[in-house]
Amino acid sequence: MEDLVESILDYVRADYTDYAIMINGEWGSGKTYFWNNKIRNKIESLQLNGKHYTTIYMSLYGISNLEEISKKIFIETTQLMDKNMKKYMNATGQHSIPEYAKTGLDMANLFGVTQNGDKVDYSKFFSTEDKVLCFDDLERANVDVIDILGYINNFVEHDHIKTIIICNEKELSTKLKSTNIEMKTFIATYLLDKEGDLSKTDKPMVEKIQDKIEYVFDKANDYERIKEKLIGETFEYQPEFNYIINGILMRYESNAELIRFLRENTNYIISTFNKSGTRNLRILKHALNDFKKIFEMVNKHYPDTNYKVLQTMLIFTIAISFEIKAGKITKDKFVNILDNEEYKSILVSSRVLMDNRQFYIKEFDNNYYYNFKSEYRFFKFIEIYVRTRIFDMKTFKKNMEVIINTVDTQKLTGYKRLLTEEYWKISDDQFPDVIEQVIDDIKKGKVQLLDTVKIFIYFIYFIKKGLINYDIKTIKGIFFNGMNVASLNSQYYENAEQEIEEIIIGEKTPEINEILEHFNTINDSLKDKMYKDKAEDIFKCIPMKMESFYERFDKECMEIPIFKYYDPYQMFQRISCASNEDIVSIKEKLADRAEKYTKEIEPEMKNIKQLKQIIDNYIKGKDIGIKIVLLKEFSKELGTILEKYKLNRL
Numbered sequence: 001m002e003d004l005v006e007s008i009l010d011y012v013r014a015d016y017t018d019y020a021i022m023i024n025g026e027w028g029s030g031k032t033y034f035w036n037n038k039i040r041n042k043i044e045s046l047q048l049n050g051k052h053y054t055t056i057y058m059s060l061y062g063i064s065n066l067e068e069i070s071k072k073i074f075i076e077t078t079q080l081m082d083k084n085m086k087k088y089m090n091a092t093g094q095h096s097i098p099e100y101a102k103t104g105l106d107m108a109n110l111f112g113v114t115q116n117g118d119k120v121d122y123s124k125f126f127s128t129e130d131k132v133l134c135f136d137d138l139e140r141a142n143v144d145v146i147d148i149l150g151y152i153n154n155f156v157e158h159d160h161i162k163t164i165i166i167c168n169e170k171e172l173s174t175k176l177k178s179t180n181i182e183m184k185t186f187i188a189t190y191l192l193d194k195e196g197d198l199s200k201t202d203k204p205m206v207e208k209i210q211d212k213i214e215y216v217f218d219k220a221n222d223y224e225r226i227k228e229k230l231i232g233e234t235f236e237y238q239p240e241f242n243y244i245i246n247g248i249l250m251r252y253e254s255n256a257e258l259i260r261f262l263r264e265n266t267n268y269i270i271s272t273f274n275k276s277g278t279r280n281l282r283i284l285k286h287a288l289n290d291f292k293k294i295f296e297m298v299n300k301h302y303p304d305t306n307y308k309v310l311q312t313m314l315i316f317t318i319a320i321s322f323e324i325k326a327g328k329i330t331k332d333k334f335v336n337i338l339d340n341e342e343y344k345s346i347l348v349s350s351r352v353l354m355d356n357r358q359f360y361i362k363e364f365d366n367n368y369y370y371n372f373k374s375e376y377r378f379f380k381f382i383e384i385y386v387r388t389r390i391f392d393m394k395t396f397k398k399n400m401e402v403i404i405n406t407v408d409t410q411k412l413t414g415y416k417r418l419l420t421e422e423y424w425k426i427s428d429d430q431f432p433d434v435i436e437q438v439i440d441d442i443k444k445g446k447v448q449l450l451d452t453v454k455i456f457i458y459f460i461y462f463i464k465k466g467l468i469n470y471d472i473k474t475i476k477g478i479f480f481n482g483m484n485v486a487s488l489n490s491q492y493y494e495n496a497e498q499e500i501e502e503i504i505i506g507e508k509t510p511e512i513n514e515i516l517e518h519f520n521t522i523n524d525s526l527k528d529k530m531y532k533d534k535a536e537d538i539f540k541c542i543p544m545k546m547e548s549f550y551e552r553f554d555k556e557c558m559e560i561p562i563f564k565y566y567d568p569y570q571m572f573q574r575i576s577c578a579s580n581e582d583i584v585s586i587k588e589k590l591a592d593r594a595e596k597y598t599k600e601i602e603p604e605m606k607n608i609k610q611l612k613q614i615i616d617n618y619i620k621g622k623d624i625g626i627k628i629v630l631l632k633e634f635s636k637e638l639g640t641i642l643e644k645y646k647l648n649r650l
Helices: 002-013 031-044 066-078 083-092 107-111 145-158 169-178 181-194 205-216 219-230 241-252 256-264 266-275 281-301 307-325 340-352 356-368 380-388 393-406 414-420 431-443 449-465 472-487 496-503 510-539 546-556 568-577 580-596 602-619 626-649
Strands: 020-024 054-059 131-136 162-167 231-236
Touching (some): 002 020, 002 031, 002 162, 020 031, 031 054, 031 131, 031 162, 031 241, 131 145, 145 162, 181 205, 241 256, 241 266, 241 281, 266 356, 281 307, 281 393, 307 356, 307 380, 340 356, 340 393, 340 414, 431 472, 449 510, 496 510, 510 546, 546 580, 580 626, 602 626
Parallel strands (some): 020 162, 020 231, 054 131
């Protein structure tokens, strides 16, 4: 790095130059930091031929026309002639006027009068040999890059002002090619059509259009030509990250506890940064700012938190910041992982059962936690904070309570250790006790049904490897009975099929098929129970709470065969007691529902047929009245619905 600094200073010291130099580096790699902390002060300390150099720095970020650059140069230059302003800036260590302050400068400044009433010293203003211009963020300007370089060339070629351009040429190249791509495509297509090449099949259409765009709109070549004329040397910025990261940490010096913790764990910060595979220091700064909030909240609400857990939080905050903000993944990769237990369960499934469907999570863990052993390494509240910028206090407290109770795996129940911890981490002395504890929990129905299926698969694996002495038939009986007991306090698993597919790896053994069949039978009965409870809860709103009925039926019952789970006689009693208006509304709702969700509600047709028969029996021989007519129409509509299913079957 010192060689790069010296090379830049050699350019400034040169008696005569008619070229600029460029510092090229990736976004967020610390190029501006390098200018502010390594280059500018050394340039301004130079004294050549009795003159001190003055640096004028301008960020081109967001610049929309060349006049804005001129104004920036003028303001940056005239502020050096204002004695009071320069005195203030020297006293406060300021090197440039803040952007907001520039807008508030006295307009007299623009007419040759400075803040203290003195006229501009034009001899100083016209002097160019003691100034060094620095243009930063070239690729982020909203002006054509070719125009900007042509503008800068005036200073370099005609005035021989030392000029340094800081940019990311990789992004610049992408910008040159992607500007106005829709317009370029349209014109290229038009020209190909006029030339008679559009209909030819000698090469793919996309390739033809791309070739024509490059031929007609080759800004990249224009850039290379003007760069060759303007830029004498291009320096590749290869930052000393350790030095810069230590500089970043200095901003936390005012927080004694935090800076001590960060200094003690600088090696983890640097290591995680390197493992991210990026060179983006800007993301690291944001991640450390996020960790500052996390560290303060943990210390405030849970001051006795384990030091190892805090280290893991630091690594996780930096890691997930890079994964999300560097565009390496979509934000929703971690959304469905609810807690550390589920995170570790995915890892165990991918490692023990060779499940590559969670490849990304496994790679994330292998990368960032390599050679760092921690039982708790996924923090939902941190993931939410980084992804949404919202610090969710409810999730934070929930996570922290679990951490306090489970950071020591010895306190975990046996089946949770198997689900969340690689089995080989359990010592040989502890393993038999863990197995016995799991079997006892299975017998008592303490393990959730899906977890029981997963543990059964593990046990089959253990038996095949000779790790446990039970035979498969005995284990199968224990698990069958345990699932029956667990079902008494279980709820329906809506996404069971998908979750089971994630559990089963490779061929299904006969025993696994049997356990899955038993699970599906239990789950179907739980589904029936759930829908029966739902049907009872919703249909009891007829006839006294019709608004509630309509609202809930529309939200919860349109796509499910809810009538299958409610007694047709009770349904008739409720409908017959409803108002005439509600009878019409229910009839229309059922017709519309059958039209939109024909396949979904087919299982309820048996009860619909029975309901129609009950209504027909009731109205038979009754004197004609409005309600009887409406019930006849209701029955007729049910018949139309039933006919729809007959036709579908035919």
